[in-house]
Amino acid sequence: MEDKFERYSRQVLFPPIGESGQESLSKATVGLVGLGALGSTIAESLVRGGIGRLIAVDRDIIESSNLHRQGLYQEEDAQSKLPKAEAARKRLQTMNSQVTVETHVLDFRANCAEDLFSDCQILIDGTDSFETRYLINDLSIRLGIPWIYGACVGATGMTATIIPQETPCLACLFPDPPPPGSGETCDTAGIIAPAAQIVAALQVTEALKILVGDTDSLRTGLLSFELWPFRLIEIGTKNPKPNASCPACSKKELRFLDGEHETEGIVLCGRDSVQIRPSSVARMDFADIEDRWKTQGTVEGNGLVLTLTAEELTMTLFRDGRALIKGTTDPARARQFYARYVGS
Template sequence: MERYSRQMLFNKIGAEGQRLIGSRTVLIIGAGALGSLSSELLARAGIGKLIMIDRDYVEHSNLQRQTLFTEQDADDKKPKVIAAKERLQSIRPDLEIDAHIAHCDGPLLTELAMDADILLDGTDNFDTRLLINDVAYKASKPWVYAACVEASYSSCGFVPDATPCYRCLVPVLPSTTLTCDTAGIIAPAVQMAVAEQVTTAIKILTDQYEAPYYLRIGNVWDMEHMKYKVDAMKDSNCMTCGCAPVYPAFEEENTDNAMRLCGRDTVQVIDGRLTAEVVNHTLTRLDMKVNRTPYFQEFHYSGQRFVCFNNGRILIHGLHDMNRAKTLINQLFG
């Protein structure tokens, strides 16, 4: 245990806390700025297992704040969860990591949550957080929210039967339509959000997360750091954690096979028929120039850049019109 000796000297953890951390499994949804840093901190803290899910790949614009990734990862357009897994296992070869290159939907998230002790939010949009909230409360799993944009950050831990849920707090959460892709972000804001998030997660994992409970909000540029007590914010009529929960995020989840990615001129299309074999056959028949990797096939068509993952998920860059995206898919694949 020499590796964790300094952490064990901290009297809130000690030998028993370290044992608990080493026995736990954490599901991290999103492997971008938040998820990459939280996974590294947990790996270095001695977590037993990480489950990671992310649908994207590393780009050069990520390197300013997404600390696990390298220039080579961006050059190779390596899927984020694969790049993260490789880096984390170079830090800790004994760490078990279950990596999923996939879109986070209700059924997959529910399946992965069953094997986790806690869920960590590494996403960048409101709808996915509502889904995480519903999955966590339906499965009676704690989860920790984190968000950041520009120089601001926020974080809060949620525990079924103990705290109000994320849906209860929506009226008091920072209201913004800004994203990192539209308003930018500085790395210290990410690090503050993750510092709060991972500390809360470690408290939960070592059975030390107790009332009073707080939503923490800050701005690193202005050096403002605030906390708001949330114990009394539980809504007895809440559709997720109230007296008669119905978990509406499952019903509200977008069932369309095309969606715009938050803050980006990119449309994602999911079609299970478009396997790697089908895509490869079509591109070969059309004699198109293709960049093939173990994870996806990349090519240009009708002025747009396509990235076709091996499971029928396609990203069309430089586009925001979902109907146009579907038209292009039909033109290519019928």
């Protein structure tokens, strides 16, 4: 065995990988969106496992409330409010200097998606935003490369392996993103670390199968689990096919990538505010949202709008999902705040 593979010897001994699989891994470029709970675990496993190059993107700053589940970060990173992408790169590089680790501190949007990930053989979802997942889905169709969906909240998780033109894409499974404000997020419902670790482990396993060329062993269908109490559900496991009328993978209408469907953040001049316009118009359930917000900050409502003050920002949410976020002129920061408390 060549010296450069000595560190991977236990992985090479596993027959489905072997030396040729390790060689393939060492030449692979993987794109990762998000370096939070899923992204931390995914990045660490791939870098330790000896892929050639990791390209990862994240817009957030490390906070102390990330530390219980985001294994790449330490207390001092939160104290110095480091961007996740920056701290992750430094940490990952110490784990395996053979791997090229490129990270970008930015809001993953349609205008940068293709440039960032055009060299990748696979994309992995480490995000917590549905809109971003539809963008990853569009990008995977455009580039003709697989991607691995992953999501977790509370003690639940979900994942699917999506190969364009071979398996159902995200838009085949769920034609539209859920309306903003309709679902729980980790910031409102909480999360336990194992839920994220299990989803990430499932995602990395599928990625390894793809990268070593063992696609016959891929798990098919949508896997969903609940850890507490325990329940496992698999949907559509028998040779699922793409939907022939799917606008995304069949008709190639890539509306998220081509920019017609993004949550917009418009800076309002002279008002220290950003207006957020969600990608789909929804009727907000204020009672439900107020319930979730109560533990997060100061909430006020008058029936027409709901106001949340938290993290030095004040968000005024309208019934149609539009929001004014006061206290910043940074659209990325405003979108992040919106995604966190309303969902996207």
